[in-house]
Amino acid sequence: MSYDDVFERMRKRALRIMRDIMSDFDEMEAWMRSMVDDLEEEMRPEQLFEERLKELRSGVLSPLISVHDRGDHLVIVVDLSGSDPRTVDVRLTRDRIAVRAQIRSEALRKAYGQVSWARKVSYYSGEQVLPEPVDPRTAKSELKGGVLIITVRKASS
Known part of the structure; x- marks a missing residue:
């Protein structure tokens, strides 16, 4: 086996590892986005603001x-x-x-x-x-x- 073959195998392996890492990052990003969406859905800042205004109006x-x-x-x-x-x-x-x-x-x-x-x-x-x-x-x-x-x-x- 020549050095070129060894380096080519190493290059292909490195590319596979990079593809796997990028795929994991894509999955994590999708998960993070869904978490943020869920938080925004639950928190509803405008609803919280309205509740506080209602409190103040009612005393x-x-x-x-x-x-x-x-x-x-x-x-x-x-x-x-x-x-x-x-x-x-x-x-x-x-x-x-x-x-x-x-x-x-x-x-x-x-x-x-x-x-x-x-x-x-x-x-x-x-x-x-x-x-x-x-x-x-x-x-x-x-x-x-x-x-x-x-x-x-x-x-x-």
């Missing part, structure tokens, strides 16, 4: 609620910044949490200044389905700096 803000699974219990964190701690009302059932709290007017003035629509905002109100059933009787809550933290045991099956 009710949805609090940010996040739920963290810690094995045998859930930790639920609710952002109620600027709320009056005496007005926080939590309704915890086996499968959902609902929260409502009055927003202090001085907190609104500080956050929004003299914006006219801000004077209409008066409370937080929101609800979220929990990822797993819980036993509401085991709930313990703590409100610190406008953040409500609730620890609750999962319901036994």
Whole structure:
């Protein structure tokens, strides 16, 4: 076998490898595009914007609620910044949490200044389905700096 044959085989093999790599890149690009399309489909920025405008017009803000699974219990964190701690009302059932709290007017003035629509905002109100059933009787809550933290045991099956 001559050197030319060896180099020709190496060249053909390198071309096959490059074709395979390019094919993999094409598949990854198609996958990434479909992911981006799915995200755009789910997020719908114009819908989110409309929801926020609706909140402001109605005077009710949805609090940010996040739920963290810690094995045998859930930790639920609710952002109620600027709320009056005496007005926080939590309704915890086996499968959902609902929260409502009055927003202090001085907190609104500080956050929004003299914006006219801000004077209409008066409370937080929101609800979220929990990822797993819980036993509401085991709930313990703590409100610190406008953040409500609730620890609750999962319901036994």
